[in-house]
Amino acid sequence: MQLPIFAFSGPKDWALVALAALILALLPVVFDDPFFILVMQSLAYLFIVTLGLDILVGWTGQISLGHAGLYAVGAYTTALASARLGLPFWLSAPLGVALAGLFGAALAVPSLRAKGPYLAMVTIAFGFMAEVTSNRWSLTGGPMGIMSIPPPTLPDGSEMTATQYFWLIAGVALLCHLLAANLFRSRMGRTLLALQGSEIAAQSVGVNVYRYKVLAFVISSVYAGIGGVFFAHQNGFINSDTFVFSLSVSLLTSALMGGSGTLFGPLVGSVILNLIPTVFASLHDYHLYIYGGIILVTIVFLPRGIVGSLQQMPALRRLRRPPAVITPDRSVLDFARDSAQDGPVLVVRGLAKSFGGIRALSGVDVAIKRGTVHGLIGPNGSGKSTFVNVVTGVFRASAGKIMLGERELPPQGPHRMAQHGITRTFQSIRLFVDLSVIDNVMVGFHLQLKSGLWAHLLQTRAAVAEEAAYRGKAMALLELVGIAERAHDPAQNLSYGQQRLLEIARALAARPQLLMLDEPAAGVNPTELHHLSRIIRDIKAAGVTLLVIEHHMELIMGISDVISVFDFGQKISEGSAAAVREDKKVIEAYLGVAEADHDGAVHA
Amino acid sequence: MSLFFAKLWQALVSGLSIGSIYALIAEGYYITFVTTGALNFGQGEFLMIGALFGLTCYVTFGLPYAVAVIAAVLLTGVMGAALERGAIRPVMRHALSLSWVLSTVAVSIILKNAAVNLWGPEQIKFPSPFGEAVLQIGSAGIFPQELFIIVAALGTVFAVQMFLRRSLLGKALIAVAFNRNAAAVMGINVPRMVVFAFVLSSALAGLGGILIAPITFAWAYMGTVPGIKAFAAAIFGGLENPIGILIGGLVIGLLEQLLGMVNSNLKEGITFFFILIVLAIRPTGLMGRREITKV
Numbered sequence: 001m002q003l004p005i006f007a008f009s010g011p012k013d014w015a016l017v018a019l020a021a022l023i024l025a026l027l028p029v030v031f032d033d034p035f036f037i038l039v040m041q042s043l044a045y046l047f048i049v050t051l052g053l054d055i056l057v058g059w060t061g062q063i064s065l066g067h068a069g070l071y072a073v074g075a076y077t078t079a080l081a082s083a084r085l086g087l088p089f090w091l092s093a094p095l096g097v098a099l100a101g102l103f104g105a106a107l108a109v110p111s112l113r114a115k116g117p118y119l120a121m122v123t124i125a126f127g128f129m130a131e132v133t134s135n136r137w138s139l140t141g142g143p144m145g146i147m148s149i150p151p152p153t154l155p156d157g158s159e160m161t162a163t164q165y166f167w168l169i170a171g172v173a174l175l176c177h178l179l180a181a182n183l184f185r186s187r188m189g190r191t192l193l194a195l196q197g198s199e200i201a202a203q204s205v206g207v208n209v210y211r212y213k214v215l216a217f218v219i220s221s222v223y224a225g226i227g228g229v230f231f232a233h234q235n236g237f238i239n240s241d242t243f244v245f246s247l248s249v250s251l252l253t254s255a256l257m258g259g260s261g262t263l264f265g266p267l268v269g270s271v272i273l274n275l276i277p278t279v280f281a282s283l284h285d286y287h288l289y290i291y292g293g294i295i296l297v298t299i300v301f302l303p304r305g306i307v308g309s310l311q312q313m314p315a316l317r318r319l320r321r322p323p324a325v326i327t328p329d330r331s332v333l334d335f336a337r338d339s340a341q342d343g344p345v346l347v348v349r350g351l352a353k354s355f356g357g358i359r360a361l362s363g364v365d366v367a368i369k370r371g372t373v374h375g376l377i378g379p380n381g382s383g384k385s386t387f388v389n390v391v392t393g394v395f396r397a398s399a400g401k402i403m404l405g406e407r408e409l410p411p412q413g414p415h416r417m418a419q420h421g422i423t424r425t426f427q428s429i430r431l432f433v434d435l436s437v438i439d440n441v442m443v444g445f446h447l448q449l450k451s452g453l454w455a456h457l458l459q460t461r462a463a464v465a466e467e468a469a470y471r472g473k474a475m476a477l478l479e480l481v482g483i484a485e486r487a488h489d490p491a492q493n494l495s496y497g498q499q500r501l502l503e504i505a506r507a508l509a510a511r512p513q514l515l516m517l518d519e520p521a522a523g524v525n526p527t528e529l530h531h532l533s534r535i536i537r538d539i540k541a542a543g544v545t546l547l548v549i550e551h552h553m554e555l556i557m558g559i560s561d562v563i564s565v566f567d568f569g570q571k572i573s574e575g576s577a578a579a580v581r582e583d584k585k586v587i588e589a590y591l592g593v594a595e596a597d598h599d600g601a602v603h604a
Numbered sequence: 605m606s607l608f609f610a611k612l613w614q615a616l617v618s619g620l621s622i623g624s625i626y627a628l629i630a631e632g633y634y635i636t637f638v639t640t641g642a643l644n645f646g647q648g649e650f651l652m653i654g655a656l657f658g659l660t661c662y663v664t665f666g667l668p669y670a671v672a673v674i675a676a677v678l679l680t681g682v683m684g685a686a687l688e689r690g691a692i693r694p695v696m697r698h699a700l701s702l703s704w705v706l707s708t709v710a711v712s713i714i715l716k717n718a719a720v721n722l723w724g725p726e727q728i729k730f731p732s733p734f735g736e737a738v739l740q741i742g743s744a745g746i747f748p749q750e751l752f753i754i755v756a757a758l759g760t761v762f763a764v765q766m767f768l769r770r771s772l773l774g775k776a777l778i779a780v781a782f783n784r785n786a787a788a789v790m791g792i793n794v795p796r797m798v799v800f801a802f803v804l805s806s807a808l809a810g811l812g813g814i815l816i817a818p819i820t821f822a823w824a825y826m827g828t829v830p831g832i833k834a835f836a837a838a839i840f841g842g843l844e845n846p847i848g849i850l851i852g853g854l855v856i857g858l859l860e861q862l863l864g865m866v867n868s869n870l871k872e873g874i875t876f877f878f879i880l881i882v883l884a885i886r887p888t889g890l891m892g893r894r895e896i897t898k899v
Contacts, residue, residue: 063705065705109884110881110883110884110887114888115887117643117835117839117843118883118887118888118889120705121835121839121879121883122880122883124832124876125836125875125876125877125880125883128832128876129873129876129877132869132872132873133873135872136869136872137869245828246713249706249709249713252706256703256706285720285721288714288716288717289714289717292712292714292717293710293714295706295707295710295713296690296714299698299707299710300691300707303695303698303703
């Protein structure tokens, strides 16, 4: 995934937009040929559909082989509303777009949990249902189609000329592109990319995964609906021959060919692919060879698409704007200071979790005192990670209570637990690999960022200011964990130990009352280890309560106020480092019972 | 009433025969999906090539049906190897994990064009080796070819499963499916097994084509819909569950034919509606393994 070369952020960008608008306005005037204008109209609305598909493919990593169905919903709705009900263009068109959006929302439901080929099936099934419906339903007219769809009209009721209609379509296309670009570089785009990296990690900082996926589906469908509406009124006649599987394939190909997830990929891809039938019209017997060949060559040799591959070229990479200097805002950790009262932050009673017949946790009681570092140790498979997973809502407890202070929490998903102030890091690192280091932290601020969809679409002053303020806070968190100088690098370029630190910074961004670190020292070298224990102390000093799972005894004994020891899913000991170290049960759990240890060697 | 039962019987037999074709193709999806995580979206076009090439062997060259079957299976098998080398292997390293969807669709588009060039765009009658006479069983009239399809397709599905479970080569394939690296360490040539998986999968589609052609027609566009419906069958049962896939194929075949008795429009759309409902409830198919995410 590549971030766009050009991002709209200043007057220079608006000059570019104005230039694009001027070129589009002049095109039909300079080349005043009916066929040319018709082709331009088609290219413009197919671009909108491709862009919508790219929002799904490039941003959420979901594939859709059923977009022809959504395109059909828009086309048939406006066709029926205007030809049969006599609604004017200005009413039937928005109706078509809205209905396509609704279908997208409905389609999102079976798509939410399905992955890979199963997800492909959902979209294929939808596409085929639309195809069969348009072919067989009396209302849609099947192959006979719907005739005499009224041409688009101006607000005064007079018919638009082909040039005026092109201006309308091109204007909407430009607007769609700007909105998508704004969304792409805003919190929404970032969150969607984060979901591609790791859904569970995004949930751990409070992202409601379902909501975002539905959002992406709806936006994508609205764009498809817009395209369908323009198509219907351009032709004046639609029938079932258009809305077939091969149209969905063609749309997906144009998204991938240009480069999915790039700013100009959909434009390049849709223009090239949709010009092919016009250019090769004389080679009708072989057009499927050409078409199939182009798809194959694109997929095999240009996996990033045309624009994506260009962006990889060193000469063009240098064109990218250097990142702005960000002043760290060190007030970011102040949130925890006021909450430094006494009493437990988390109380767990009788917590149990079974997987089939395996009891990973059987009746554990733990109370974590506010403002402390609470260590959690135990041999492998003793239930430590399961404990974190249940408390953070990744797994549902089989039995037991989880209480936040005095309040008992009902079982709920990880994004809800993040709202209650419980966040975590992961034993096997789960970063948002498509994002930069600082953007990983920015996703962590998810629950605090207030500007909504419209603010981001329009890039309002408030949304931009909020974003800038939180970048400062993110920088301060990166400073805290000591990787500020890597802020603009891709997260995947960090060393293993640095990736663990980034996870801590991201979790801190969510303003946790309780931060759970699952083996933060695993795979970390001795220098980094020293660094890590200092960071944990700093976080504690800021007022955040920590639960630390660790196998590194020196670290855990050094930093913990209280240590709980798990073995076979039960708590076998608890107390200060010194007390736990002397506990016979703990020694047995780690080293085995004395008489079994014939040679006296230590097998820890 | 007896007319109703006659129709019901016919629908059941037709449903089982078309369903066993779906199952046959879908087992092909299973074999490549478990070994590589990819499958051939052009499976339907391999079916079409099997049917048309079989037609050429059987009608044009006058070869015996059995020889035509073998020829069709061999050709599609070889095409499967070419598909793996040309459209699967080069894209499996790509970032977009579903590149193979489009690369195999591209191959299927090319195959359609080739079929139109070679055999023309018309529907061609494929004479059944068992004659065109309708077999009267009770009040129901059934084509002998339909019965042959059920026996041959289900027999093949069963034989393939026995092969995978009992033979050394089959076990090696399953080993690759289970754990690629471990299989490689044990001396199994993984790339070769992957090619083999696609050969087997494509051959099954080719066989499906020459089996089904006598009860439909043979033509360039015959494959797409059965290919997609077989995919629905595989998804219904769970792509990693061969028994679920077999059941999925038969259920979808029967569902279509039985609903076709009521309304022919329902017949076309029901499979896809049904699969959407199934996936909304069980995202890995009705009999698929539920994913437990390890965190």
